[in-house]
Structure formats: C-alpha cells, structure tokens
Amino acid sequence: MPPLQTHSVGIELKNIDLSYGNTRVIKDVSLSIKQGEFFAFLGPSGCGKSTLLRLIAGFEHCQKGQVFLGDEEVSALPPWKRQVGMVFQNYALWPHMTIYKNVAFGLEERKLPKNEINQRVKDVLELVGLQDYAERRPNQLSGGQQQRVALARTLVIEPKVLLLDEPLSNLDATLRVHMRQELLELQRKLSLTTIFVTHDQEEANTTADRIAVLKDGIVQQIGAPMELYDHPDNLFVAQFLGSANVIQGTLSKQSNYTLFDDGKGMQISLQSSDIEGSKSIVLRPQNLALCEAESNTADLQGQVKIREFLGNIVRYEIQVGRQQLIVDEMYSFDNVPAETGSTVGLTINNDKIIIM
Secondary structure (H helix, E strand, O other): OOOOOOOOOOEEEEEEEEEEOOEEEEEEEEEEEOOOOEEEEEOOOOOOHHHHHHHHHOOOOOOEEEEEEOOEEOOOOOHHHOOEEEEOOOOOOOOOOOHHHHHHHHHHHOOOOHHHHHHHHHHHHHHOOOOOOOOOOHHHOOHHHHHHHHHHHHHOOOOOEEEEEOOOOOOOHHHHHHHHHHHHHHHHHHOOEEEEEEOOHHHHHHHOOEEEEEEOOEEEEEEOHHHHHHOOOOHHHHHHOOOOEEEEEEEEEOOOOEEEEOOOOOEEEEOOOOOOEEEEEEEOHHHEEEEOOOOOOOOEEEEEEEEEEOOOEEEEEEEEOOEEEEEEEEOOOOOOOOOOOOEEEEEEOHHHOEEO
C-alpha cells in the first residue's frame, strides 16, 4: 500500500485570550508544539482544553492572540482552509452512509477525481484495519471500529495536524487501552503532529511526548510525563498527575538535616536543605513502605484504616497523627498484607520527597 501523504507542521499559540461574554475561558495561553509531536491537553472538565482545541481547528475565535500552523498565521481562516483534521468525542458519523461513503465524503466535497477518491479511501481503510468493512454502516460496527472510521475519515484528507477531542471516552476500559495503543502506533507511523485532549492522566501519560496541564483556562505546566510527575511546578500538577500525599507544615534547618513538622504530631527528617519556613511536601504512595511498628528503620508509626487489593498493588490508608497517608505496595503471591486496625511502621524514601 502506498503511504498516506502527510505534510505535518508545528503549532504555535501566542497570547491567546478567549471569552464567552464576561466569562474568560482561555487566559493568555502561549505554547509551541513541535512538528510530528504527540501532544496532550490534560485537565479537569471546564478547564478550557477542548475550547483550545476548537480554536486551533477554527471552530472558535479568540479576542486576542495568534494561532500559527507552521509559518502561516491562521487565526482569521475558517476551518476548511486550515488543513486540520479533527476527531470528535461522539465520532459524528453519518448513520445512513456506508463506511466507504463516510470516509469519502470529505474528498467528494473537494471534487477530487473518482479514481483518486477510491484509492485514498482504500488505502486509509487498510491503514486502520477496516478494509473489509467498507459496505457496512456505522450501527453495524463496534465502538472501537466506529472510532477507527472517524479517524480514517479525518486522515483521508491528509491534514497537516490531527486533533483528537476525547476520542476514547465512549469506549469501555479494556478497549480504551487497546485503542490508545493503536492511536500512538498510527501517529508514529505517519509522523503527524497530533493534539490529544483528555481528562484522564493515564491516557496522557501513556501516549504523549509532552503534556500541557490546564486549570481554569491557564497552562499550569508543560513537560514530558515523567518530568511533570517528578518535578511538578505546583500542588495542582502534583495532585492531578497521579496519587499524592500533600502535607502542610514547616521546614527548619537542624545541625546536619532539615526537619519537617506538620504541627499535628508528624515529624520527618529530610536531607539538609536551604529551604525553610511554611511549605508543603508531596509524598508519592509508592515512596512509602510498611515495616514493623517497632522497627529501628521506621520513620513514622500509624494505624491501618483502609486496605484495598488492586491486583498488582495493595493500597493502604494509614492514620499518622492527624494525617491520613496513602501507601502503595507491590503485591506478590506469598506476601501477607497488614490487617485493618493494626499498628505499622512507615519508612520514607527521602530522596523522593517533593518540597513545594
């Protein structure tokens, strides 16, 4: 099969401000996305991520700022002149048309020769593994297959940028994992600049080269998934990307270490640091471990309030003073988990403590 022709470009947003009436939805957003990059907009509902995507597609227009696709400033261009392909959350397939006609629709609207339409539809259906489904209708396909049709219909017009607005949210959990792997594989094959909007941090972490975390229309931080997880700029990013124990307290320098005191019965010795005063620390659940309550290695002592078996891990909630800490331990066939109500010790990997 001849390769699909793609002419991927980078994207740049400069000082984007967008309001609905008196409500400011996007607030001075500037970011750059590299050519061929798989980029994610991640954040809770209402944070502005889908609005930002629709702005790039041309379905929304900002009151201030500029949108560049490659070297071209496209802020004033309508969607059909931007050479951008968008896959919607509900797929938006024509129920009365065959799969072939759904995929061919955009090409027919562009008045391409029939033999070229046939070849391009054939090629893209083969690319997404639906070459044997051309004469079926959408209601004869599974959710995952419908998602592939929506993707094929977008790719067949050979866009410069692929925009995905929560395309996996209608699928069950198992199929969602499978489809995100297929999406990533396809994106790598085509080297097509792609923006993936999601509220699911696992989806963003497993697909994106870089992530922009949004809250209330503001970009909180941009970086690779592991960078954001290990070095969050603020508490929102720390808590949104994975589970986190956030504890407020005071740091004070001692002779050869720094003491963290939450003022509620919890004290933790940290490596010597120049940081002092009122701060928050972030402890990831996997960087705490259970031990015997009276062990010399125990940094803290607490009581098991909740125990959950999650398959590969056992998750505990441990009451330490007036704090409730989440602890994740890998489960193995022969280990004996701590009982609810029992008193346990906790060891802390001090190198992994994040000071905010």
